[in-house]
Amino acid sequence: MAGLLGAFACQVALAASLVLRVVDEQGAALEHAAVALRPVGPMPPLKPGKAEIVQQGKRFKPLMTAVPSGTAISFPNLDTVRHHVYSFSPAKSFELKLYIGTPAAPVVFDKPGVVVMGCNIHDAMVAYVVVSDTPWVGVSDAAGAVRLEALPAGDYELEYWHPRWAGSANEVERIPLRVSGDDRHTLVIGAQP
Numbered sequence: 001m002a003g004l005l006g007a008f009a010c011q012v013a014l015a016a017s018l019v020l021r022v023v024d025e026q027g028a029a030l031e032h033a034a035v036a037l038r039p040v041g042p043m044p045p046l047k048p049g050k051a052e053i054v055q056q057g058k059r060f061k062p063l064m065t066a067v068p069s070g071t072a073i074s075f076p077n078l079d080t081v082r083h084h085v086y087s088f089s090p091a092k093s094f095e096l097k098l099y100i101g102t103p104a105a106p107v108v109f110d111k112p113g114v115v116v117m118g119c120n121i122h123d124a125m126v127a128y129v130v131v132s133d134t135p136w137v138g139v140s141d142a143a144g145a146v147r148l149e150a151l152p153a154g155d156y157e158l159e160y161w162h163p164r165w166a167g168s169a170n171e172v173e174r175i176p177l178r179v180s181g182d183d184r185h186t187l188v189i190g191a192q193p
Helices: 001-015
Strands: 018-024 032-037 050-052 064-068 071-074 082-091 090-100 107-109 114-121 126-132 136-139 144-150 154-161 173-179 182-188
Touching: 018 032, 018 173, 032 064, 032 126, 032 144, 032 173, 064 071, 064 136, 090 107, 136 144
Parallel strands: 018 182, 050 071, 064 126
Antiparallel strands: 018 144, 032 136, 032 154, 071 107, 082 090, 082 114, 114 126, 154 173
């Protein structure tokens, strides 16, 4: 019986979720905010996966991507013109010289931090990847919402970053947060107009 209760308690602890509503100082929904939850206690093992940032219409899609460290990101070019994708960011410096189609090897983002990318041919093209060494990452949608699931209940640091946020120097900000069940919180980020 004690083993059964222990197993039930573990399932309940893993059933926590967090829904964040990200807003600016005026209360308007803020899209493209990257968030991550870092547990105060032991860090679970990362399960890096794969992601894709497409170039289409001389734009990167999506504009903002948040991934766990070790994630391999491919950069398919769906345009009929060649792009030259690059980043000089300390968290990941790379270069994909002029190409159409999809490069043979994805780029592995293996160091936490903010990566700003551009196209060497089309200066207006910009995108961001926020890399975290925690498995719980997300990006706010057009309604400012982001949902993180399968969280153990406990104390965390909520890390966040937004490209328009006043004072951002490509470093994430952190605030303490307790997750105890199906929690809902509002995160106010002071975005520039």
